[in-house]
Amino acid sequence: MNNIQSIYFIGIGGIGMSNLARYFMSKGKKVAGYDRTETPLTKELVKEGAAIHYTDDVNLIPDYCKDKFTTLVVYTPAVPADNEEVKFFHENNFIIQKRAQVLGTITKASKALCCAGTHGKTTTSSMLAHILKQSHLDCNAFLGGILKNYNSNLLLSANSEFTVVEADEYDRSFHWLHPYMALITSVDPDHLDIYGTEEEYLKSFEKFTSLIQPGGALVMKHNIKLSPKVRENVRVFTYSTDKGEFHAKNIKIGNGEIRFDFVTPKETIDNIQLGVPVKINIENSIGSMALAWLNGVTADELRHSMATFQGAKRRFDFLMKTDRIVMIDDYAHHPEELAASITSVKELYPDKKVTGVFQPHLYTRTRDFAPEFARSLSLLDELILLDIYPAREKPIEGVTSKIIFDEVTCPKILCNKEELLPLLANKNDIEVLLTIGAGDIDQLLLPIKDILEQKI
Structure with missing residues (x-):
């Protein structure tokens, strides 16, 4: 890296990039x-000093990034292979590496604490990073969400030996990492366009557990369908809300607060209060605190950090909270995540109508899990279903949002993105609005919020 003077990112606006x-x-x-496309995140990067363009054109690459001896090219697998800039760098023999490969190199010399799982990894890694940052240990962190406490997805420390990493299983990216300790939140099948079968998906997680360094530890969700393949001298613990070596007891939910006692293998730490009081965060916090505790974070540090954690943007994110209308945004894009998110909202607001706006993400995921999506979305009081966000994929014949829509049993509306704002402007029965999905629905959040504020 000492010889590298410039780094060129293909897909620079991605949260991990x-x-x-x-x-x-x-x-x-x-x-x-x-x-x-230009986004608020790319605008922030430009302000911080990055040169970014939005047309796939080799001529727009800065000259200082055209020297193959001093430039590292980093790409995300989500960029299509026919991208002209990708082809240019390949044809001219540049050093080209996946994001995860670069991350593995950066974190190799530190104690990497890696959070993996089909869902929950952004929240747990963000919680863990905040805990360490507020403790005597400190940390560096590469996160998959913008942490509200710091308004960034990158935390840096001049002295800490710890690095928190969100470990992404897509395209087997997490196999490039060198975990000192790892957390696995869930292994519900996903990315079947890459893995093909649930068996291959699980094998990928088994491989990830084999990378944990001797002397380290694996903390995995109790009762998940995973047989870890850890090296000798790697400790294995389980956690959940109510079972495993790490769990909660004396849970109290009420008056907008969640408190509980945190049970570890050696002590019980009483009166943990969640800064983001959503039921699903009890389990997320148990996993995060387990890794922190194993590395020496104290009881008082755990209490302070959990109470002050504000969450990550787009992870159960309250955008509006009034007596009349509530607006919550969540990145949920897998059927299990949707069910957890919707259930959490309905528990918070049992007497209000919950309307969900869902944008499916990827044709393959929609095809592979259409019945499961329909079951989860039917938990809503009303669904507004948008078109599929394709991301890196080309359309698949016969795969549209309608294959989900037809099986949903709650009251429902099918519309495209352009029709959404007028539709919401004309609705007078919105009490709790939940926007969900991993596509570009986030670009509509401010206009939606404006519409709801005008209704009050």
Whole structure:
């Protein structure tokens, strides 16, 4: 890395790519990149010093990124292979690495605490990073969400030996990492466009557990369908809300608060209060606190950090909270995540109508889990279903949002993104609005909020 003077990112606006871009800028490197669309995140990166363009055009690559001896090219597997800039760098023999490969190199010399799982990894890694940052240990962190406490997805420390990493299973990316300790939240099948079968998906997680360094530990959700393949001298613990070596007891929910006692293998830490009081965060916090506790974070530090944790943007994110209308945004994009998110909202607001706006993410995921999506979305009091966000994929014949819509049993509306704002403007029965999905629905959040505020 000492010889590298500039880093060029293809897909720089991705949440995982952008924290690497910020890291290299903090090290004084020149950073540039391409992405398909301008977003608030790319605008922030430009303000911080990155040169970014939005047209796939080799001529727009800065000259300082065209020297193959001093430039590292980082790409995300989500970028299609026919991208002209990708082809240019390949044809000219540049050093080209996946994001996860670069992250593995950066974190290799530190004690990497890696949070993996089909869902929950952004929240748990964000919680863990905040706990360590507020403790005597401190940390570096590469996160998959913008942490509200710091308004960033990158945390840096000059002295800490710990690095918190959100470990992504897509395209087997997490196999590049070197975990000192790991947390696995869930292994519900996903990304079957990559893995093909549930068996292959689980094998990928088994491989990830084999990478944990001797002397380290694995903390995994109690009762998940995973047989870890850990090395000798790696401790294995389980956790959940109410079972495992790490769990909660004396849970109290009420008056907008959640408190409980945190049970560890050696002590019980009483009166943990959640800064984001959503039921699903009890379990998320148990996993995060388990890793922190294993590394020496004290009881008082755990209490303080959990009470002050504000959450990550787009993870059960309250955008509006009034007596008349509530608006919550969540990144949920897998059937299990949707069910957990909707259930949490209905528990918080049992007497209010919950309307969900869902944007499916990927044709393959929609095809593979259409019945499961329909079951989860039927938990809503009303569904507004948008078109599929394709991301990296080409359309698949016969796969549209309608294959979910037809099986949903609650009152429902099918519309495209352009029709959504007028539809909401004309609705007079919105009490709790939940926007859900991993696509570009986040670009509509402010306009939706404006519409709801006008109704009050």
